[in-house]
Amino acid sequence: xxxxxxxxxxxxxxxxxxxxxxxxxxxxxxxxxxxxxxxxxxxxxxxxxxxxxxxxxxxxxxxxxxxxxxxxxxxxxxxxxxxxxxxxxxxxxxxxxxxxxxxxxxxxxxxxxxxxxxxxxxxxxxxxxxxxxxxxxxxxxxxxxxxxxxxxxxxxxxxxxxxxxxxxxxxxxxxxxxxxxxxxxxxxxxxxxxxxxxxxxxxxxxxxxxxxxxxxxxxxxxxxxxxxxxxxxxxxxxxxxxxxxxxxxxxxxxxxxxxxxxxxxxxxxxxxxxxxxxxxxxxxxxxxxxxxxxxxxxxxxxxxxxxxxxxxxxxxxxxxxxxxxxxxxxxxxxxxxxxxxxxxxxxxxxxxxxxxxxxxxxxxxxxxxxxxxxxxxxxxxxxxxxxxxxxxxxxxxxxxxxxxxxxxxxxxxxxxxxxxxxxxxxxxxxxxxxxxxxxxxxxxxxxxxxxxxxxxxxxxxxxxxxxxxxxxxxxxxxxxxxxxxxxxxxxxxxxxxxxxxxxxxxxxxxxxxxxxxxxxxxxxxxxxxxxxxxxxxxxxxxxxxxxxxxxxxxxxxxxxxxxxxxxxxxxxxxxxxxxxxxxxxxxxxxxxxxxxxxxxxxxxxxxxxxxxxxxxxxxxxxxxxxxxxxxxx
Numbered sequence: 001x002x003x004x005x006x007x008x009x010x011x012x013x014x015x016x017x018x019x020x021x022x023x024x025x026x027x028x029x030x031x032x033x034x035x036x037x038x039x040x041x042x043x044x045x046x047x048x049x050x051x052x053x054x055x056x057x058x059x060x061x062x063x064x065x066x067x068x069x070x071x072x073x074x075x076x077x078x079x080x081x082x083x084x085x086x087x088x089x090x091x092x093x094x095x096x097x098x099x100x101x102x103x104x105x106x107x108x109x110x111x112x113x114x115x116x117x118x119x120x121x122x123x124x125x126x127x128x129x130x131x132x133x134x135x136x137x138x139x140x141x142x143x144x145x146x147x148x149x150x151x152x153x154x155x156x157x158x159x160x161x162x163x164x165x166x167x168x169x170x171x172x173x174x175x176x177x178x179x180x181x182x183x184x185x186x187x188x189x190x191x192x193x194x195x196x197x198x199x200x201x202x203x204x205x206x207x208x209x210x211x212x213x214x215x216x217x218x219x220x221x222x223x224x225x226x227x228x229x230x231x232x233x234x235x236x237x238x239x240x241x242x243x244x245x246x247x248x249x250x251x252x253x254x255x256x257x258x259x260x261x262x263x264x265x266x267x268x269x270x271x272x273x274x275x276x277x278x279x280x281x282x283x284x285x286x287x288x289x290x291x292x293x294x295x296x297x298x299x300x301x302x303x304x305x306x307x308x309x310x311x312x313x314x315x316x317x318x319x320x321x322x323x324x325x326x327x328x329x330x331x332x333x334x335x336x337x338x339x340x341x342x343x344x345x346x347x348x349x350x351x352x353x354x355x356x357x358x359x360x361x362x363x364x365x366x367x368x369x370x371x372x373x374x375x376x377x378x379x380x381x382x383x384x385x386x387x388x389x390x391x392x393x394x395x396x397x398x399x400x401x402x403x404x405x406x407x408x409x410x411x412x413x414x415x416x417x418x419x420x421x422x423x424x425x426x427x428x429x430x431x432x433x434x435x436x437x438x439x440x441x442x443x444x445x446x447x448x449x450x451x452x453x454x455x456x457x458x459x460x461x462x463x464x465x466x467x468x469x470x471x472x473x474x475x476x477x478x479x480x481x482x483x484x485x486x487x488x489x490x491x492x493x494x495x496x497x498x499x500x501x502x503x504x505x506x507x508x509x510x511x512x513x514x515x516x517x518x519x520x521x522x523x524x525x526x527x528x529x530x531x532x533x534x535x536x537x538x539x540x541x542x543x544x545x546x547x548x549x550x551x552x553x554x555x556x557x558x559x560x561x562x563x564x565x566x567x568x569x570x571x572x573x574x575x576x577x578x579x580x581x582x583x584x585x586x587x588x589x590x591x592x593x594x595x596x597x598x599x600x601x602x603x604x605x606x607x608x609x610x611x612x613x614x615x616x617x618x619x620x621x622x623x624x625x626x627x628x629x630x631x632x633x
Contacts (some may be wrong), residue, residue, distance in 0.1 A: 012555020096124035234525025277336030341432025576626030
């Protein structure tokens, strides 16, 4: 008996993914009665002798869908809603319709009664949507699909606004006063919640580095409604035109946010590093600060790294000169990162160029040195806090990343062998060994794909009280401290640090068992946020392609399956399915290595890393599915 998450197929069958079995467990159509895509189930699984599993469901542990995107249809006794995602296979009777939705409307429907054998499901229509506003539709569909809490209770909102709009002068008086230091925030152009500010100065041995973090723990106290609702969310979720915040905006966008030229409370990691970027000492304290400037990554790059005269003039030469030690700190920390052999993959990320509520274009944006400067400063602070909590034996949720298991490394070796790369790894494997793989690839355009294979071979990072280190960053101690406005684990680290400093009673902290349980749940909520973000991105990429059905794109085979292969459209960074049934130019057979399809006449290979031209045949945005065909050229 195992537990897992159900992935339904629109043809009626499904697969259950589990942590304990290497392969997914097949559920035939009769076993899918009453089940839906995303359900968490307990099953009995049986192997067939060839490593394949089939199963039957014993219990539904948790429903994967509470609300969904659908279309309204006429019914003999009123209205029905049919799920837009065919994998759900839902046709539900409408029992509540305060929106006055009519047949043909797109809606968000909430399940009031789940389908049972011989009993139809019932729904309440909660929202009507405009199909001509795809960004809004994608966002609302994701919120419904993943059950994201949106509205705060009246009690939580009252608790947020009771702190007022300005820092309490009496509280500021009790703290270390950093208002005379030119701490600055450096964030993206669209950022509204500023968690962190940085400052550095030269010393005889190296540098003093200050990382000031919004003191959310002062405002969000354990046992309050505000705290329980933040805990239920776990993290803020960022969509192209909307944020679903962990905290009410009175705090997240204002009183906690390190806005420029106003007093703000903060927790500070005050660190000394040598010229080689090694952490020598650190101390931590609550402070009051006043951000000297709110910089975007582009402004910081132009001003500090490029020294553009116009950018310097806008910020002021005096402030720029006081910020320049940050560049030396960055180079020292980068050197230390390379020395310890941390992974450092930095592929460009796809961003949507929007025209109102429509996708006008998709661009790939590369990070600049200002992004990396902030990343290195945040890693330094996270390491310093984690080291302090470990050495002082304060129970805390560490951010851990286990080394890859042998099964995933074997898969990586097999895929690289198809690409002509023989991979020899020491035991135990080190991050630098995996980082060196992409460097062996001569074709620079292929390196991002090789890096993605390496990433897929690694474990997921988690929150847990057992500190096993962070494999990817090659660090012994690591915790999330720097983003308490948008991540609940960071808020917990702030509280643990307060207990260490004597600002909270030590017995107010969770027990080891409580920490372990919270770590599991907060890791789950982080994955939910990531999945919601990916869902919207894939939805919008499909919408963008909907007007380009029939067009040809350059593609790269990423995964080979028993029913064809997945091909990434390089211009968009999204995968589509090139089904075996659509391959009409040859008779394709699976190679003996099980990792590639080979045309019997042409000897054409469809294997990971192979580039080809494909035609977009069909798209289904709600399901995130793109059907491809091989281009004749």
